[in-house]
Amino acid sequence: MASKKILMLVGDFVEDYEVMVPFQALLMVGHTVHAVCPNKKSGESVRTAIHDFEGDQTYSEKPGHNFVLNATFAEVSAADYDALVIPGGRAPEYLRLNPEVIQIVQHFAQTNKPLAAICHGAQLLSAAGVLAGKRCSAYPACGPEVAAAGGEYVDLAVDDALIDGNLVTAPAWPAHPKWLSAFLQVLGTQIEHPEAVLT
Template sequence: MTRKILMLVGDFVEDYEVMVPFQALLAVGYTVHAVCPDKQAGEQIATAIHDFEGDQTYTEKRGHNFTLNASFDAIDPADYDGLCIPGGRAPEYIRLNPRVLDIVRHFDGAKKPIAAVCHGLQVLAAADVLRGKHCTAYPACGPDVSAAGGHYESIAVDAAMTDGHLVSAPAWPAHPQWIAQFLALLGTTVHHA
């Protein structure tokens, strides 16, 4: 039986943070459904490339178009084994959708693995599932984590951390650790011949 991952996205999600985990999870055999509120399978979202170029914050450029492969209104979170929430600008407005928050609460309540990166923690904060959890995010989201009762940890941009069923990372440079820790929570091991 194929295991399934739900990915919550929206326009101007960070390009690497949607593309890389989507493709990596497919490559190890997961079915991954990327959904966006108010959009259907086959529609596209715009992505943004966030880069670290020595300024006080990241810079933003237009990224690729990303095609959704499932319809938001048709999904049932009970059908999925894990949840992935990329960052970028999408989390700041998809967190306003009550069903997005209900989906997040389903995964948290069922203790299913949740992977959130960068600004993705804004969705978890809005869903009120961070109380008492140790996690990280893009530094500008640290106050959101703390206000939601979480314990924000400032770690290297290329590192990730796991607390219970939640794996978090500050930004896309952490993909190797973030994806590996998410796979571990899902019970997946990769063997080399």
């Protein structure tokens, strides 16, 4: 498998699972992942929020972990990366106000590189104007933003994922198994499962 270089856009109060799980899983299969946040440097951290589904009309929110960044936003160039991951949570709401973040998202869309977004990550896709003619899943409350940006909001089960060309989306973290599997498919990642060796 050829290792890919993946950029992950995060910010304060990114959803805990949606940053931790993809970051670790993509490293586990051999890819390089650089997690960055505007105005923060490698070694600094962002605070995460835990969003859960407990029978209320929307998700509940609780304090999460501190997630340590491993690259510096000001030093990265989108052209150096093979793919982009956008976790959800509250971060996309304010990250979309940053013109450099918008340019990064547009780069991956315009160059047709693999782009994975989950939950509220669609807010960045919408703000970047990259959803025209695309089918996109997201947290249901983001559906109107997808439609307003010219995309087709697809209402999936919370544990399902969607591929449209280079774009891989899902409603929320229960979709991680299918979302990450779909992203690896779009990346062209092939995981070999050697038979167990008895000693």
